[in-house]
Structure formats: C-alpha cells, structure tokens
Amino acid sequence: MKHRLSFGFYNIFANNVIEVTADEGIEMTLEMVDECHDFMNKNVEGDFALLINRIHNYTYTYEAKLSIASYEGLKALAFVCYSDESLLVTKQLQESRSFDQWQYPIYSGLNLGWQEAYQWLDNELATIKAN
Numbered sequence: 001m002k003h004r005l006s007f008g009f010y011n012i013f014a015n016n017v018i019e020v021t022a023d024e025g026i027e028m029t030l031e032m033v034d035e036c037h038d039f040m041n042k043n044v045e046g047d048f049a050l051l052i053n054r055i056h057n058y059t060y061t062y063e064a065k066l067s068i069a070s071y072e073g074l075k076a077l078a079f080v081c082y083s084d085e086s087l088l089v090t091k092q093l094q095e096s097r098s099f100d101q102w103q104y105p106i107y108s109g110l111n112l113g114w115q116e117a118y119q120w121l122d123n124e125l126a127t128i129k130a131n
Contacts, residue, residue: 005039007032008056016048017121024056030063040071047128049076049121053114054086065096076124078117082109 003010008022020036022028040048050069060068069077081087090106105120107113 003039003043005032005035007035010036010039010043012043015122016044016046016125017051017118018044018048019051019053019118021053021055022058024058026058028058028060028064028068030061030067033064033067036068037071044073047073047075047125049078049125050074051114051117051121052077052079052090053109054079054081054090055109057083057085057089059089060093062096065093068093075128076121077104078121079104079106080109080113080117081106 001012003012007026007028008020011019011021013019018040026032048071079090081090087106094104105117107117
C-alpha cells in the first residue's frame with residue numbers, strides 16, 4: 001500500500017518490506033525524519049526492512065543523518081542508487097552512521113538493483129523469522 005508523506009512515498013509490501021522514495025532535490029531534515037518515525041509507529045507492526053529507492057537525488061541535514069532509520073523493529077536496510085551523486089550521498093550517510101555498524105548493501109538501479117535489493121531484504125526478514 002502506497003502512502004504519501006510531505007517529502008516522498010512509503011510503499012508497504014505484505015512481507016513488511018517498506019520502500020521509501022523521496023522527492024527530487026529535497027534536503028531531508030530532522031522534522032521529516034520525525035514524520036517518518038510517526039508514520040512507522042502508526043502503520044508498521046513487528047519486524048520490517050527498508051528499501052531506500054534513491055531514484056531521485058536528495059541530501060540530508062547533519063541532524064537527519066544522525067537520527068534517520070533508528071526504528072525499533074528495523075532488521076534490514078538496503079539502498080538502490082541510480083546515479084553517482086546518489087551513491088556518494090549514500091556512502092556519506094553510511095560513514096556518518098559508522099557508530100551503528102550498519103551492514104547494508106547498495107545496489108545499482110541501472111542493473112535490476114531494485115529486484116535484487118527487494119529479494120535480499122525479503123530473505124533477511126525470512127531468516128530472522130525462522131530463528
């Protein structure tokens with residue numbers, strides 16, 4: 001089910017993989033991150049995975065980088081990037097969150113990366129549920 005937030009879309013799939021697609025050119029702020037957290041708390045139950053679909057180019061404020069994707073129940077995270085700029089921003093986010101020891105893959109959207117990311121996240125959730 002697709003939901004519109006002020007900065008982009010959240011698409012919740014039946015298996016609790018959630019696709020996030022932000023609008024072109026936005027700067028993700030702490031207020032937008034709070035909106036994400038509110039949305040997740042109201043619409044998602046149990047363990048879930050995030051597929052960040054970076055089809056558009058956008059950036060994060062410093063504060064947003066420090067608090068994004070810190071959800072209870074988040075078990076897996078993957079990025080799909082379609083441009084060098086998007087890949088660079090994603091790697092900078094990864095570096096700024098190194099204290100979290102995130103282990104997430106980055107896929108190329110130009111090489112069927114969305115499908116690969118979705119399958120990887122689905123497998124991660126299935127493994128967690130099996131244990």
